[in-house]
Amino acid sequence: MLDDSLKSQLAGYLQRVTQPVELVASLDEREASVEMRELITEVAALSPLITARFDGDDARRPSFSISRAGADMGVRFAAIPMGHEFTSLVLALLQAGGHPPKLEADVIEQIQSLDGDFAFETYMSLTCHNCPDVVQALNLMAVLNPRIRHVAIDGGLFKAEVDARQIMAVPTVYLNGQPFGSGRMEIGEILAKVDTGNAAREAAKLSTKGVFDVLIIGGGPAGAAAAVYAARKGIKTGIVAERFGGQTLDTLGIENYISVLETQGPKFAAALEAHARHYDVDIMNGQRVEKLEPSLQPGGTTTVTLANGAQLQGRAVILSTGARWRNVNVPGEAEYRNKGVAYCPHCDGPLFKGKKVAVIGGGNSGVEAAIDLAGVVAHVTLIEFAEQLKADAVLVNKLRSLPNVEIHTYAQTTEISGDGQKVNGLRYKDRATGVEHAIELAGVFVQIGLVPNTEWLKGTVELSKYGEIIVDARGATSVPGIFAAGDATTTPYKQIIIAAGEGAKAALSAFDHLIRHGVQG
Known part of the structure; x- marks a missing residue:
């Protein structure tokens, strides 16, 4: 054995x-x-x-x-x-x-x-x-x-x-x-x-933290890098996050972070946290932020309110809230989530062994998902909205070589159907002819990209039409003393290494802000 x-x-x-x-x-x-x-x-x-x-x-x-x-x-x-x-x-x-x-x-x-x-x-x-x-x-x-x-x-x-x-x-x-x-x-x-009863106890404990020189919201690669760079300046640094590690916790393999040949997402996330703790960063994990109130006075503190009612204070704040899987937003998706609608082919693929499934999305993640699933399930139907698959050519060639995969481009998913308990099919429209088609299947894997976790920031900092936090070359937002980094921002290319670099930049900019405005505690 x-x-x-x-x-x-x-x-x-x-x-x-x-x-x-x-x-x-x-x-x-x-x-x-x-x-x-x-x-x-x-x-x-x-x-x-x-x-x-x-x-x-x-x-x-x-x-x-x-x-x-x-x-x-x-x-x-x-x-x-x-x-x-x-x-x-x-x-x-x-x-x-x-x-x-x-x-x-x-x-x-x-x-x-x-x-x-x-x-x-x-x-x-x-x-x-x-x-x-x-x-x-x-x-x-x-x-x-x-x-x-x-x-x-x-x-x-x-x-x-x-x-x-x-x-x-x-x-x-x-x-x-x-x-x-x-x-x-x-x-x-x-x-x-x-x-x-723990929420009230936790809120009371958090509210006694005092004022942070730099308070970071979000614990993915951007937040972790910002925490390390800020703490190394010898200033009081805190990081509040729902899940330390962010999207990396849901990533199976990481093979493009320079100097790390290959690793797994959860292992990488644990290393991020260990690095931050090494510099005595105050990590407040499992906490969701609901409100941001910038100071009305120059050099004042920003108030951050958590879901449990606790309030934290930061002289400078870095937003690194990341992103989440984008939904298709068609009838049946919400009703059958975890009942046939899935977002992780590595996790849930084996549950569909011998069955028919669909993958929505023709980018790298969608095509990779279809390739992985094809080795487990009976048949995979890939549906892509655009006229061509957007994935790398090597992935597309591999996908087209598989005998149990069917590809529909220029196709719009219109409904995910079920029997009240689980998924039993999917409907899509041929965008060229307008004709609708129905497929019988047991599962639908959604792989159509990410949406930034910024809804709670509307009206506080300036957002793009896609909901991303608008930042300048230094990571500064529209509000003085508030910076942002990572997948939640307008910085292009949502990659771990880019998020980490932007987090470091935001921390250095925050430190510069503290010095220039004489607000370092």
Whole structure:
């Protein structure tokens, strides 16, 4: 099951286990049970503190639990956790074995003090790069609090459950038998939903932060670079973000960031955060900004109001709010989101194995999605609004070589249809003839670009007709003391490396502003 290299790496990690760990498997006659038995046996052989049993009585088979000996930890895998989930397995073993988690003390205390019984179920796929974050967060919560249970379920292994619950996207989380959430979630987001009293406590704590010399809104590459450059000037720097890492958290592979040959989005995002923390940047993650009130006096402070009611102050502010996937905005898209309408082919593609799907969008992302999906699904229909595909020629040639792909250009998607529970088709109009066509399919992947996260800024700073923040060559906006960088701005070419450079520029401009206006604290 594990090759020699993987065994050697795992044995090294397991040296950090300090307390006995028990693996208890519940198996059946399926081939997956044979593989699970082999994996568990090999893992147990790598550490004298890990034992394996195969007499479990859990109804979901095959599955296995991980628990500290003598404790009641609710960590279970209804999966063979390889691929992206192998790290989830390693972390669960270490944490159950007494290795301290990399988590702030107040967050640990919050988890341990949760009042109630929480039974989480996460449906995931082993190819999903967003799923491990959810699995690892809920596993850790189950390790820390005996009233929390969590099972990670491989949707491909438990197809009947996936079909019965009409799950069309991963990760999808249930809590106590009811839908809880879908998509990538960090531990802070999960806690915000289950600990309803925490919002007021968090708001009170944030409101005591004092005035920042530079306050950055948004934690993607632009925001992280701005934070590092500002903090290195020795000034008080804070960064408030909904999701530190931004779009990179949803990016599978990064191969064009100079000096980094290749990496994965979540790993890159973690490195961004680690770099910012190295310079003692005050990171306020999991917070959504709702209002910006620039000072009416020259050299005054800008007030930033968060969704929880907290208010932060900054002598200079950098906006790096990024962008999100653009919607098609046709009937059926919103109704069937995560019920056949998807935006991540890497995450959700395996759920459509053997089925027919469509990809909307003929740029690089759309064509790449169609190529990836063609290796998994039965048939892919690609629909592009323009007269020609806009992707790079090498990608277009590859797409046209695939036997199970059909391409429609100069075509306008008019509706995504469904049966009330899931997608069952798509309608498009031939823009040359005006004739409408209907396609029967199970899924629609939308890949038509990005829209800036700037709606909340209307009337505050000047925006372009596309909603982008208008900036000059120095990253300055229409309001003195407020700067902007990254995909939310008019700067062309939405690339990670460009966003990072613009973030650094905005920080240097903000510092120059503080010096010239004598407002550095």
